[in-house]
Amino acid sequence: MASHRLHALDGLRGVAILLVMGFHYFYHLESFYYKSTLYPYGETFSNTLIFKYGYMGVELFFIISGFVIAMTLESSRSVVDFVIRRFVRIWPALIVSAVLTFFLLNWSDSPFALTRRQFWPNFLPSLTLTPTSLWSGLFPKVDFVTGVYWSLVVEIRFYMIAAILFWLFARDKLARNLVIFTIVIYIARALLRRVMPGYNGVFDALFIPDYMPWFAAGAVFYELYKERLTQGAALVMLAIMYALIARISINYVVIGRDPVIASTAALLFLALFWLLSTRPSAVGFLEVRPLVWIGECSYSIYLYHYAIGMILISQVSKTIGLGPQLLLVAAISLLVLIVGRISYATIENPSRRWLTKILIGPPQKSAAAASPAA
Numbered sequence: 001m002a003s004h005r006l007h008a009l010d011g012l013r014g015v016a017i018l019l020v021m022g023f024h025y026f027y028h029l030e031s032f033y034y035k036s037t038l039y040p041y042g043e044t045f046s047n048t049l050i051f052k053y054g055y056m057g058v059e060l061f062f063i064i065s066g067f068v069i070a071m072t073l074e075s076s077r078s079v080v081d082f083v084i085r086r087f088v089r090i091w092p093a094l095i096v097s098a099v100l101t102f103f104l105l106n107w108s109d110s111p112f113a114l115t116r117r118q119f120w121p122n123f124l125p126s127l128t129l130t131p132t133s134l135w136s137g138l139f140p141k142v143d144f145v146t147g148v149y150w151s152l153v154v155e156i157r158f159y160m161i162a163a164i165l166f167w168l169f170a171r172d173k174l175a176r177n178l179v180i181f182t183i184v185i186y187i188a189r190a191l192l193r194r195v196m197p198g199y200n201g202v203f204d205a206l207f208i209p210d211y212m213p214w215f216a217a218g219a220v221f222y223e224l225y226k227e228r229l230t231q232g233a234a235l236v237m238l239a240i241m242y243a244l245i246a247r248i249s250i251n252y253v254v255i256g257r258d259p260v261i262a263s264t265a266a267l268l269f270l271a272l273f274w275l276l277s278t279r280p281s282a283v284g285f286l287e288v289r290p291l292v293w294i295g296e297c298s299y300s301i302y303l304y305h306y307a308i309g310m311i312l313i314s315q316v317s318k319t320i321g322l323g324p325q326l327l328l329v330a331a332i333s334l335l336v337l338i339v340g341r342i343s344y345a346t347i348e349n350p351s352r353r354w355l356t357k358i359l360i361g362p363p364q365k366s367a368a369a370a371s372p373a374a
Contacts, residue, residue: 007286007287007292008276008280008283008284008286008287009064009067009068009276009295010286010291010292010295010296011283011285011286011287011288011291011292011295012060012064012272012273012276012286012295013061013064013294013295013296013298014286014290014291014292014293014294014295014298015057015060015286015291015295016057016058016060016061016064016298017057017294017295017298017301017302017305018057018294019050019054019055019056019057019060020054020055020057020058020148020302020305021054021301021305021309021333021336022050022051022054023051023052023053023054023055023057024054024305024306024309024310025051025309025310025313025329025332025333026039026041026045026048026051026054027045027046027048027051027052027054028055029310030042030043030045030046031046031052031255031256036115038111038112038115038310038313038314039313039314040313040314040316040317040318040320040325041318041322041325041326042318044322049261052257053257053261053262053265056262056265056266056269058151059211059214059266059269060269061151061298062151062154062155062158062211062214062215062218063214063215063217063218063221063269063270063273064218065155065158065215065218066158066178066214066215066216066217066218066219066220066221066222067218067219067221067222067225067273068218068222069158069159069162069215069218069219070162070174070175070218070219070222070223071222072085072086073162073163073166073171073174074171077360079163079167081360082159082163083163084355084356084359084360085356085360086159087355088351088352088355088356088359089352090129090152090299091127092347092348092351092352092355093299093300093303093343093344093347093348093351094126094127094129094152094303095127096343096347097146097300097303097304097343098123098126098127098145098146100304101145101146101303101304101307101308102118102122102123102145104307104308104311105117105118105145105146105307105311106118108311110310110311110312110314110315111314111315112310112311112313112314113311113314116307118145119141121135121138121139121142122142122143122144122145123145124139124142125142125143125144125149125153126144126145126146126149129149129152129153129155129156130153131153131205132144133205146303146306146307147306148302148303148305148306154208154211157205157206157207157208158208158211158212158215161178161181161207161208161212162174162178162215162219165177165178165181172228174219174223175216175219175220175222175223175229175237176237178212178215178216178219178220179216179220179237179240179241181212181216182209182212182213182216182241182244183240183244185203185207185209185212186209186212186244188203189203189204189207189209209248210248210251213241213242213244213245213248214241214245216237216241217237217238217241217242217270217273218273220234220237220238220241221234221273221274221276221277222277224274224277224278225276225277231278238270238274242266242267242270245263245266246259246263246266249262249263249266272286293341294337296344297340297341297343297344297345297348298340299344299348300339300340300341300343300344300347300348301336301337301339301340301341302340303340303343304336304339304340304343305336305340308335308336308339309332309333309336312332312335313328313329313332316328316329
């Protein structure tokens with residue numbers, strides 16, 4: 001059963017990264033919020049739901065991360081052990097990708113790269129995975145080397161919250177404690193907004209209330225998978241987290257996102273995880289080899305897909321037909337997947353194994369796959 005679920009989680013990671021790539025390659029730069037002319041096909045796909053809502057692949061990654069981090073905390077011998085495991089998983093590939101992306105965006109003359117020239121302070125938030133606001137006092141124009149790093153900042157915040165809850169309170173009740181924490185911070189933020197009209201979002205940066213329901217749901221699924229929760233108890237906690245997710249989705253109407261569609265997609269993600277945790281044979285379609293192959297290296301793909309993909313896509317001629325344009329984008333997407341696989345095989349996986357062996361001994365076998373940063 002463990003092996004079965006390993007492949008299904010990798011398959012889900014594959015689905016998540018493909019959704020994110022579709023969002024960035026067909027919708028993101030023509031969206032209500034950004035408005036750009038860098039796609040050769042312009043706004044052709046602006047109403048295609050799978051692209052418009054492909055950003056939710058990141059939220060799917062967050063559910064996976066909640067599942068995996070609950071498992072990782074359980075197998076870690078100490079806080080230091082947990083921190084080392086997270087460090088060797090995230091930073092080697094991140095450092096290499098940040099350096100390569102920095103130079104690609106400065107050397108390329110593509111329309112996309114010309115709008116994203118880099119300067120060295122961008123390494124500060126990118127390599128520390130801290131909000132750009134921490135550095136903007138010193139460097140007003142500071143930004144991430146590539147915008148996708150924002151989700152890694154959220155991931156790091158979740159790691160901190162989960163670790164604190166795990167080691168300070170009942171370790172076998174992590175999912176319950178994450179659910180309670182999520183409810184408390186959601187209510188606290190509502191009160192802050194009511195009593196502080198000038199609320200500046202520092203609370204959000206510290207406690208990530210918009211994303212905690214996804215992570216908490218992942219932890220619930222892990223404990224359901226381990227048969228520590230009854231299905232009734234899990235349903236109650238998941239229903240509460242889903243209610244928060246649906247409520248939060250209403251806030252995104254201002255940037256053209258339909259909360260009904262977003263909430264329906266969220267419900268589908270939760271349903272898939274429910275089946276994976278209780279009836280893994282029902283999600284065997286997630287175990288197809290190409291999807292698992294993509295999922296295995298999804299973190300590396302995530303690090304490179306936006307900069308490399310958009311550098312190349314923005315150079316596709318607007319004068320050729322839509323068919324040839326899509327063929328070229330498909331070829332670019334395949335190239336990005338190959339770059340991600342090479343990074344996984346030569347940097348991400350070897351460095352993780354080597355550093356883990358040096359710092360904490362031989363790695364333990366895991367029964368679950370990781371999210372892009374987990």
